[in-house]
Amino acid sequence: MSDHRTDAPEPGDERSGEPSKTQRKNEALELRELGRALAGLPEADRAALDLPEALRESIERYNAIRKHGAKKRELQYLGKQMRRIDPAPIRAAVEAREAGSQADAAALHRVERWRERLIEDDAAVTAFVEEHPDCDVQQLRSLVRAARREGGVEDPEQRHGKNYRTLFRFLRDQAG
Structure with a gap:
C-alpha cells in the first residue's frame, strides 16, 4: 500500500494560512449578529458611524420587514454587507451602547x-x-x-x- 499524503497544506489547514471552513462560518455568524445589533441601535447612533450606503439601506430594509422568513433572508444579506467593512468601529459602538x-x-x-x-x-x-x-x-x-x-x-x-x-x-x- 502506498501512502498518498503530501506535505502540501490543504485549504483550511493551519499551515496554509487560510481560515478553516468552520472559522469562516463562525466569523460570518458573528458578523451577522453584529449586523442585527447594529440594526437595533437608535438611528442617531447609526448616523454617527461611517457606514456605506448599501449597508444603511440593508439596515433600513431589515428594520422595516415584519415577516420572519423575509427578515431572516435580509439578515443574511446584512451579514454579507458586514463582511465588506471593518467591523471594529461598529462593534465598539454596539458595546458602548450595551454598557450604557x-x-x-x-x-x-x-x-x-x-x-x-x-x-x-x-x-x-x-x-x-x-x-x-x-x-x-x-x-x-x-x-x-x-x-x-x-x-x-x-x-x-x-x-x-x-x-x-x-x-x-x-x-x-x-x-x-
Whole structure:
C-alpha cells in the first residue's frame, strides 16, 4: 500500500494560512449578529458611524420587514454587507451602547433597593441622607410615610400606587 499524503497544506489547514471552513462560518455568524445589533441601535447612533450606503439601506430594509422568513433572508444579506467593512468601529459602538444600558439598569436597581429599604426601615432614611446630603429630608420622610401607608392596603393593585412611584422618582432624581 502506498501512502498518498503530501506535505502540501490543504485549504483550511493551519499551515496554509487560510481560515478553516468552520472559522469562516463562525466569523460570518458573528458578523451577522453584529449586523442585527447594529440594526437595533437608535438611528442617531447609526448616523454617527461611517457606514456605506448599501449597508444603511440593508439596515433600513431589515428594520422595516415584519415577516420572519423575509427578515431572516435580509439578515443574511446584512451579514454579507458586514463582511465588506471593518467591523471594529461598529462593534465598539454596539458595546458602548450595551454598557450604557447596563449601567442605566444598574442605577435603576440601586434606586429600587433604596426604595425598599426606606419603606422597610426607619434607619435607612438616615443612611440615604448621609449618602445624599443635598436631598430634601422633609420631603423624603413624607414620601416614605405615604408609600408605607399605601403598602398596607390589602388589594395588590393598590399596594404600589402613586406615592410608591413618586418616591421612586424622588430617589432617582437624588441619585442622578
